[in-house]
Amino acid sequence: MNLQFADVVLQITTALYFLSMTGYLMFLFNQKPVYQKAAFYLISSAIVCHFASMVIYTVAKGHVPIHNLPQSLSMAAFAVGCMFWVFHFKYDLKILGVFASILLSAIMLAVLMLPDAPVEKNAVLKGFWFYSHIALVFAGEAALALACGAGILYLLQEKGIKTKNPGFFFKRLPSLDLLDNVGYTCLTTGFALLTIGLVAGFIYAKTIWGKFWSWDPKEVASVGTWVVYAALLHLRLYSGWRGRKSAVMTIIGFLIIIFTFLGVNMLIGGHHQEFTR
Amino acid sequence: MSKIILIGANHKTAPVELREKLSFTAEETVAALEKLKNDEDIKESLVFSTCNRTEILYIPETGEQVERIIEFISQHKQVDKSEFKDNLYILEGEDAILHLFKVASSLDSMVVGEPQILGQIKEAYRVAVANNASGVLLNRLMHKSFSVAKKVRKETGIGDNAVSISYAAIELANKIFSDLSQKSVMLLGAGEMAELAVEHLISHNVKQIVVANRTFKNAVDLAEKFKGKAVKFEERESALAEVDIIISSTGATDYVMTRDLVKRAMKKRNHNTLFFIDIAVPRDIDPKINSISNAYVYDIDDLKNIVESNMEQRGKETVKAQRFIEEAVVKFRKWEESLSVVPTIKALNDKMTSIVDIECKKTLSGLKHLDPGDIEAIKRMTQAIASRTIHDPILFLRNTGDHRDDSLYLNVTRQLFNLDIPDDK
Numbered sequence: 001m002n003l004q005f006a007d008v009v010l011q012i013t014t015a016l017y018f019l020s021m022t023g024y025l026m027f028l029f030n031q032k033p034v035y036q037k038a039a040f041y042l043i044s045s046a047i048v049c050h051f052a053s054m055v056i057y058t059v060a061k062g063h064v065p066i067h068n069l070p071q072s073l074s075m076a077a078f079a080v081g082c083m084f085w086v087f088h089f090k091y092d093l094k095i096l097g098v099f100a101s102i103l104l105s106a107i108m109l110a111v112l113m114l115p116d117a118p119v120e121k122n123a124v125l126k127g128f129w130f131y132s133h134i135a136l137v138f139a140g141e142a143a144l145a146l147a148c149g150a151g152i153l154y155l156l157q158e159k160g161i162k163t164k165n166p167g168f169f170f171k172r173l174p175s176l177d178l179l180d181n182v183g184y185t186c187l188t189t190g191f192a193l194l195t196i197g198l199v200a201g202f203i204y205a206k207t208i209w210g211k212f213w214s215w216d217p218k219e220v221a222s223v224g225t226w227v228v229y230a231a232l233l234h235l236r237l238y239s240g241w242r243g244r245k246s247a248v249m250t251i252i253g254f255l256i257i258i259f260t261f262l263g264v265n266m267l268i269g270g271h272h273q274e275f276t277r
Numbered sequence: 278m279s280k281i282i283l284i285g286a287n288h289k290t291a292p293v294e295l296r297e298k299l300s301f302t303a304e305e306t307v308a309a310l311e312k313l314k315n316d317e318d319i320k321e322s323l324v325f326s327t328c329n330r331t332e333i334l335y336i337p338e339t340g341e342q343v344e345r346i347i348e349f350i351s352q353h354k355q356v357d358k359s360e361f362k363d364n365l366y367i368l369e370g371e372d373a374i375l376h377l378f379k380v381a382s383s384l385d386s387m388v389v390g391e392p393q394i395l396g397q398i399k400e401a402y403r404v405a406v407a408n409n410a411s412g413v414l415l416n417r418l419m420h421k422s423f424s425v426a427k428k429v430r431k432e433t434g435i436g437d438n439a440v441s442i443s444y445a446a447i448e449l450a451n452k453i454f455s456d457l458s459q460k461s462v463m464l465l466g467a468g469e470m471a472e473l474a475v476e477h478l479i480s481h482n483v484k485q486i487v488v489a490n491r492t493f494k495n496a497v498d499l500a501e502k503f504k505g506k507a508v509k510f511e512e513r514e515s516a517l518a519e520v521d522i523i524i525s526s527t528g529a530t531d532y533v534m535t536r537d538l539v540k541r542a543m544k545k546r547n548h549n550t551l552f553f554i555d556i557a558v559p560r561d562i563d564p565k566i567n568s569i570s571n572a573y574v575y576d577i578d579d580l581k582n583i584v585e586s587n588m589e590q591r592g593k594e595t596v597k598a599q600r601f602i603e604e605a606v607v608k609f610r611k612w613e614e615s616l617s618v619v620p621t622i623k624a625l626n627d628k629m630t631s632i633v634d635i636e637c638k639k640t641l642s643g644l645k646h647l648d649p650g651d652i653e654a655i656k657r658m659t660q661a662i663a664s665r666t667i668h669d670p671i672l673f674l675r676n677t678g679d680h681r682d683d684s685l686y687l688n689v690t691r692q693l694f695n696l697d698i699p700d701d702k
Binding site: 177 | 453455456543573
């Protein structure tokens, strides 16, 4: 078990994600169920490989691979993969695989292209609260990524129906109701996970630095993201922001997440910075 | 060889009044099959009748018997021959098979690609079999028509697009709502159009039907018919809180649903989706309602546009379907030809010869001590056994005619000895 082996497995994983994307795109155009099935098996095996590569890395280095930007991205991709898997079985929304596999392939391509910054083992990054914080935040953001995917599909379908010009997507996408439901479930799941994840982060901060809040830019941005999603949920529940408005908001929310994930560290800095170096 | 003949009239050749006169009810079909079965000149027959066509498919014992069948229709339906003779198409052999396959694949339907026709043909076939009217040829032909129809449905997009207004509306509803059985429908206006639209929806099992009409009595009548609920026309705004699909067909000259009214109602229903289908001319539903979020308005012109673009799509798929059908016709003809006496006897002989050859080779290769004369004698003996074995069956097959159904025995022979040319289902 060594690092090179982990890298090779990660390359295989990426190849599988790309193959899966090809399968899903073929399914999108051709609508043959066999393509969708093949693509789903490919994405499932990619997720398993992905997990294996992270286990190999952890065993070899003695810590979880989230110490630089490629590793964090890879972890985020893994979280999206797992979430997609869960929602696939819950809703049988096959076409969401098109979004998921494109997103995963893009992230993994970035993971392989980015320079692998040297990793120093940091004694601070361990313990129950640290791992809870990481796992929950990544899982939550993955669910919100899928909410964005469902939102995009919703807007595509809605546009066709609203403009009375049902085109390419009309047959291929499910009903607006279903897409809205999936988006909503992803949203609530993601929001709940994110909330607990942030709380775990605060507790972790308290145990390490002795205070819950230190005005770290990432902390501010994360709470800002949380507030956006909280507002969206509130509007949806009490002001009837469902359908199109909700879909637009989940997409905007996810863009904010991407900014929080990458932009804040790169542009501003702070104690989360090293994860995305 | 037996001839397959098809005589019929459809929506392309006969006006609706005539088609009505010629159509066979279920009981009439059974009676007709009974008569045809007992007719010595008709070997196999099948009667197929829907509102768009009446067709009789048969295999005559001798000659063509076209006049006889026309006479039969005329007697059975009490219509004078001169009234419908010019509207008939009379197809023979390959043309008849081609036509049947087209009908089964819904290429000959009034609404091309509509899915009911295959079920209707299957039913006609079931009745023919139940009454012993069909035989080996027609059975095989009908089964082929089912499989080609299935292939066309599966591998072309011919059944994909809604090409009637009500189908288009239901397809839209299905892309807006995930489960129509959980949705309620309100009818504005209790006219014939509304009734027609709802009959389609009923087959999709909607949750509830609400009828609003200016004349309350008519609303009650229609609601009763669909086990729904009647409301006063003035109550339509409050009713909007509980329904999801609105089908409007009133004779009003003004909009009966305005943008402000729907906006108010939307708040009450927590902005849950509303789908308006406006089949009235002049329109009942203000088209501006479509700009309210989560409200969708389709009027009759919008639906017609969708139907038209679907029609175009369907035309392209038809070409593909045509190819499948032609392939199936060629295959069926091949099978049919193999059913004549000479090829069957030849296939039987070939099979026996090859068995004898293989077995002789196997045995003789282990008996090295035999001299060439012995080998020759053994070979002759085995060949003699084989040809004596099939001598009587071949004699029987050669002795054709005699008022028996040759195709039946030929088919049995081919099956018993497994002589069929490979045929993919």
